[in-house]
Amino acid sequence: MTTSSNLLWLIALPLFSSAILILSGKRANSWGHVLATIVSASSFTIGVVEFFAMHGRSDANRAVTQKIFTWISVGSLNVDASLMLDQLSICFVLLITGVGTLIHVYSISYMSHDHDRRRFFAYLNFFIASMLLLVLGDSYLNLYVGWEGVGLASYLLIGFWNQKPAYATAAKKAFIANRIGDVGLSIAIMIAFATFGDVSFAGIKEHADEASSTQLTAIGLMLLLAACGKSAQFPLQSWLGDAMAGPTPVSALIHAATMVTAGVYLITRSNFIFDEAPIAQLMVLVVGGITLLFGAVIGMAKDDIKKALAASTMSQIGYMILATGLGPIGYAFAIMHLLTHGFFKASMFLGAGSVMHGMKDEVNMRKFGGIGKFMPFTALTFGLGYLAIIGVPPFSGFYSKDKIIETAFNAGGIKGIALGMATLLGAVITAFYMTRVVILTFFGNERWGHKDEPAESPALMLIPIGLLSIGSIAAGFIFSKGDGLVNWLQPVVNPLKEHHAEEFLPPIIVSLMTLVAVMIGLTVAILKYRGDQVAQAPEKVSVLVSAARRDLFQDEFNEAVFMRPGQSLIKILLNLDYILIDGLVRSVAATSLSAGVRLRTLQTGYVRSYALMMVIGALALVTTIWVVTA
């Protein structure tokens, strides 16, 4: 395999920059954001150079590696700190550094009034470095370092304003949900090592078909658990809504475009496991299907614009996860949707940030309305993202989502129909809740309750949004032209297993059905929200709406099943430790000294205690000598 010495720089630049910003303290206040942005742009430049170099090579020689040093070597376990850039990881490198750089630029303006801006940029750079390590590591263990690194970055950024207890709690909740997923990754690595004697992608891929289906299924299920934690998939989804406590650029970059899609990357990267483990693959489909509907339902009821978008992210990643469960062709479509989603969702989050900027940090859409005419550029770009996400041709989401729905139907049998219908239903709901967001925010009566008119955001914020919008418009067309992305990814996602399933329905019919679904959702939303709205959320609502407002009781469930029993257990243990275990020790000591000596011996009766010890010791000695000589 070709080697390249550039890969380390991709990661090292943002990592060093992050360390410099942290260590310099307030001295870096004036230039910290500039350095961080330049560094991020440099990583992007390296990514582009590597992409064109890769493009120029033949299919078989595209992947490049770089061994940095021997990390852990004990017995038969050998793990190098080693990077690998192939057709899959380059997609992520460009997404992370490209969208990442735009969001750095945006944040210069967005965070300009925060006196901790330098620290914010340090965390952003740290995130970029960790995320790049996640997609460049050539083994599960290297990936793990990036995996927890992005979790840490996410924790730090969600809790960026952690002086507010609720925000600090949201950060902690995200970290812990992720850690539950990380247990899955740990166990998967342990099984992989016990099975293959190796933890590198290449080493496992080579022997994957020799392992038993039990082992592969176990690895697959554990990887899925990891993906659920990081990608906010059912049943580990509850942290994502709260994560919106972080500054909006963070929501755009980490909790929409990149980090939360790491689960999709993990499953796609592990295609050699999942292709051999049908049960695990089925579970992937189930998780994806449930989450895409779960998120969509929550999205319908949220009044907080960021939380509505977060629910939408959860749902869209559900689509991607579902696609990865559909086998070789599904991986490519999952990645395509991941990339287009990265553009349009980031642009919408930044748009939401722009609205908040104009509306004094208000996030409640009930208190928006009619903002479009005051912030035309924000409204226009948000609208483009909207058209992309609901899947209107020729915007980017149409291409990627349509392919997933089509492939889902083609899965065959009852499974195919169930998955197809779930994805179609998701499309209806998506069209509904996104239309609702757009109407409540940009159209209708002004409900913000004060006279200050919102002003359009500064250029430094609008330029990144504009550039992302180009992606919202064109990315889908570019990726699917001549099956470009599918062919590009083929060497990674196992072309030999490529099979052309029976078409359940002709593609044009599926596309038409999708369009009808979108029209239904859109029309219902327009009918429901076309008139003047009030600034308060209606209180008399159906059971479903009130359940959706409370995130379908996800927190109540976790609290009842895990948190409160856990707290009770801890209380019991605390008492048992003192009464039972320590009590036993105390009473043994006390009763041994029962000749008029009480428990207080432990506090005061030094001499007697020594005497006791000597007696016990003497007894032990006699016994031993008797045993060994007998």
Place this chain on the structure above:
Amino acid sequence: MSLLTVIGLLPLISALLIAAIPSKSTGLIKRATFIATSLIAIISISLATGFDKTSTGMQYVQSNPWISSFNINYAVGIDGISLVLILLSTILVPIVVLATWPEADGGRWGAKVFYILILILETMMIGVFAATDLFLFYVFFEAMLIPVYFLIGGFGSGNKSAAAMKFLLYSLFGGLLMLASIIGVYVIAGNQIGATFDLAKLATLQIDNKTENLLFLGFFIAFAIKAPLWPFHTWLPDAAKAASPGTSVLLLGVLDKVGTYGMIRFCIELFPDASKTFTPLIITLAVISIIYGAFMAIGQRDIKGLIAFTSISHFGFITMGIFAMTTQGMSGANLYMVNHGFSTAALFLIAGWMMMRRGSSVIADFGGLQRVTPIMAWTFFIAGMSSLALPGLSSFVSEFLVLVGTYTRYPVAAVIGTLGIVLAALYILIPIQKTLHGPIIDGNEKLTDLSLREKIAIAPVILVIVVMGFYPKPVLDLINPTAEKVVTKAGFTDPAAKVGK
């Protein structure tokens, strides 16, 4: 005279020199102790540079007759496992010395006695890891209790006398059981190969199963108390709460490692068959320790109690790694001992500074420190991340090695052990939120950030935690050959991968 003996004697000589300084010159005493212990640390590193990594035998050996009538020798020597623990001790001591200047003044007898006790303790810590004569080991093992007893009782806080006594009684009890076993081994040796306390010779004894089991238990219980392993742990939280932070660092960071070190050096090397017999039981206790310690840690309101219980969880990992009897488990456990030493040192020292400034060790009394004392908050955060074994920091490497090494032989234990990963996030992030985040609690507005002295003391610890996370190779290279030898001599080979390779 072996370099090992020289290094072992240097702290004692330094103690004599410090004793000559008038008690009132506390500044001079502190500086002199710091310089002396730093020099000892630097000299001790030459043990590693001159160490033959390819050899698995004892190095820097020296043997002189001590009590000839019982064939007791002053016999010392080190292999990879003991070398890294000696280095841990000699490197931590100057850090503790520099970190504890105010705390040394706060005790019953003043700084002079404090630092003399620490120097005496350092000699004993080096001796206990270097001894290759069973009786010599026992002498160091028991004698160590004396300076620690006075450090807790004289310089601690709260219920210090009771805690010091509890620590002493627990340890003496274990020590006596071990003494009984030592005499048993000695008698058996007398029958078979002639009376000796030489470890290498004792390892060749043929002992019948029943006797071996009993002798094994004598050692094991002593070490399980020292480590401490559930259910022999109840002395540790009391001792850690009462001891001053510097003492706690040495107690949890180094002295408790004598327990896990002893399990390898004595339990497994002298009684391989009994070790096999008891492995299921010990692995069970280890897993209970991991989970139990973690749950108890979550429930603590006192910051020192919290750190003590996290250590019980970590010692569970170490014990599990040792008795998994795989090279990854054994190397990982040994590396874990070193890493835990540094990460606990960081936690205790920084927590100590926080408590000193606030005048409280109750977690709820802190809050908002990130915005009052950012540097102290950052160092505490990194120490916490190290305790929850964040990848990229040193503890991750050792925890991963222990888990993967255990999984290949005892998959169920390893899988339950991974629950500790989630619980660790809880027991670290909850107190971090309560101490560093949230609004600034009344009384904390004027707390001062770390002084230059404190920064210098903590910087090397943080540096080790980060560097060893990415590049543990130099230490693993020292450990690996010995760890492999121990596993092989105990009659185990690593389970082979099922496919491939």
